[in-house]
Amino acid sequence: MQQLLKKAQRGDAQALEELFFMHEALLYRMAFLYVKNEEDALDVMQEVAYRTFKNIKSLKNVKYFKTWITKITMNCAIDHIRQNGTAISLQSEWLENTKQISETQEKEIILKATVEDLMNVLEVEEKSVVILKYYQEYSFREISELLQLPLGTVKTILYRALKKLREKAKEME
Amino acid sequence: MRESLEEKMNQIEVPTTLYNRCRMGINNAKKEREENQMNKKKMIRTVLATAAVAGVCILTTGNTAIGNTVKGFFKDVTRWDGAVVGTEYLQATEEIDMEIVTATTENGHTKLCLEVTFVEKEQIPWKYIEEMELGSYKILDEEGKEVIVVENDLTERVKGTIVDGKTQIVFEVEPLLEDIEYTIVVESMYGLKKADAPLEIKGNWEYTLKVQQ
Numbered sequence: 001m002q003q004l005l006k007k008a009q010r011g012d013a014q015a016l017e018e019l020f021f022m023h024e025a026l027l028y029r030m031a032f033l034y035v036k037n038e039e040d041a042l043d044v045m046q047e048v049a050y051r052t053f054k055n056i057k058s059l060k061n062v063k064y065f066k067t068w069i070t071k072i073t074m075n076c077a078i079d080h081i082r083q084n085g086t087a088i089s090l091q092s093e094w095l096e097n098t099k100q101i102s103e104t105q106e107k108e109i110i111l112k113a114t115v116e117d118l119m120n121v122l123e124v125e126e127k128s129v130v131i132l133k134y135y136q137e138y139s140f141r142e143i144s145e146l147l148q149l150p151l152g153t154v155k156t157i158l159y160r161a162l163k164k165l166r167e168k169a170k171e172m173e
Numbered sequence: 174m175r176e177s178l179e180e181k182m183n184q185i186e187v188p189t190t191l192y193n194r195c196r197m198g199i200n201n202a203k204k205e206r207e208e209n210q211m212n213k214k215k216m217i218r219t220v221l222a223t224a225a226v227a228g229v230c231i232l233t234t235g236n237t238a239i240g241n242t243v244k245g246f247f248k249d250v251t252r253w254d255g256a257v258v259g260t261e262y263l264q265a266t267e268e269i270d271m272e273i274v275t276a277t278t279e280n281g282h283t284k285l286c287l288e289v290t291f292v293e294k295e296q297i298p299w300k301y302i303e304e305m306e307l308g309s310y311k312i313l314d315e316e317g318k319e320v321i322v323v324e325n326d327l328t329e330r331v332k333g334t335i336v337d338g339k340t341q342i343v344f345e346v347e348p349l350l351e352d353i354e355y356t357i358v359v360e361s362m363y364g365l366k367k368a369d370a371p372l373e374i375k376g377n378w379e380y381t382l383k384v385q386q
């Protein structure tokens with residue numbers, strides 16, 4: 001994998017293609033969560049592939065390839081939603097819900113949440129944080145750097161997302 | 174928890190057409206790169222030819238008052254299927270002045286301050302731009318070798334707010350050596366205005382810089 005990354009950054013198109021296609025399913029599923037349908041998710045992925053190949057030289061350290069391509073996917077998905085006229089509240093007013101949720105409760109909430117819940121209940125920034133925390137397993141600090149949000153804001157967004165998912169799960173019981 | 178979310182995410186079916194759609198994106202990027210390289214060569218030939226003609230005009234007419242009349246222009250950005258997805262502003266070199274005002278070493282990085290000035294701040298598009306973001310650039314050493322290349326780094330764009338047609342953009346690069354005269358070549362910037370898509374502004378701005386202690 002490291003060899004592939006180094007070759008890709010040196011401009012080896014074959015290596016870059018191989019790397020990209022190793023991640024395409026994961027990235028597609030992320031894109032789908034944002035845009036909620038297959039056709040738009042495919043549009044997003046085409047743009048992700050295009051930007052990855054156009055901008056590979058801007059990746060300063062090959063060990064961050066996955067983080068870099070994850071960020072491209074999120075940006076493309078959000079750009080796509082914007083272009084199609086759906087309002088996105090990137091700076092929406094955070095509920096001051098800093099009440100801590102225990103790890104046990106977190107597990108329970110994520111276990112009960114369905115893909116439909118993730119797609120339809122959560123706002124864009126909430127999806128981003130949930131995917132990065134529980135699917136890509138980034139730390140809060142890494143998420144804060146990736147999304148360029150303060151650490152406290154990332155935590156608030158996550159707890160708000162978990163609260164929404166918990167309430168949705170209760171409705172279904 | 175990852176396994177649980179992974180199982181749920183795996184319920185999202187990946188269509189068989191995904192590979193081909195990604196392949197189209199990759200092919201478009203490759204095609205654009207080839208076209209850019211051809212255009213650069215064409216532009217160099219055109220500039221050289223123009224310079225040669227200008228040289229001949231000076232020789233034959235003795236007229237040295239040849240101003241640089243190369244002006245920028247807007248161009249549509251089209252998608253793979255022909256749909257117009259944006260606009261860019263090309264040949265803007267003569268419409269923006271740039272200067273590296275400081276270059277210092279801090280915390281193991283080189284910190285640069287780039288001052289950007291609109292030559293004609295009341296003209297379009299400059300009068301509408303509220304912020305400027307740095308796009309693609311490279312830094313060459315004294316032998317002209319590329320030591321740093323940044324091409325539209327989506328993850329780390331830096332910007333400055335325009336005040337009276339001017340701004341300063343501060344950014345960090347990998348450490349450069351002191352006492353060497355480097356050249357920074359800026360190839361694109363982005364003009365930002367609230368609620369509008371960024372306007373990519375392309376040109377060729379070249380300036381020398383030397384890192385101070």
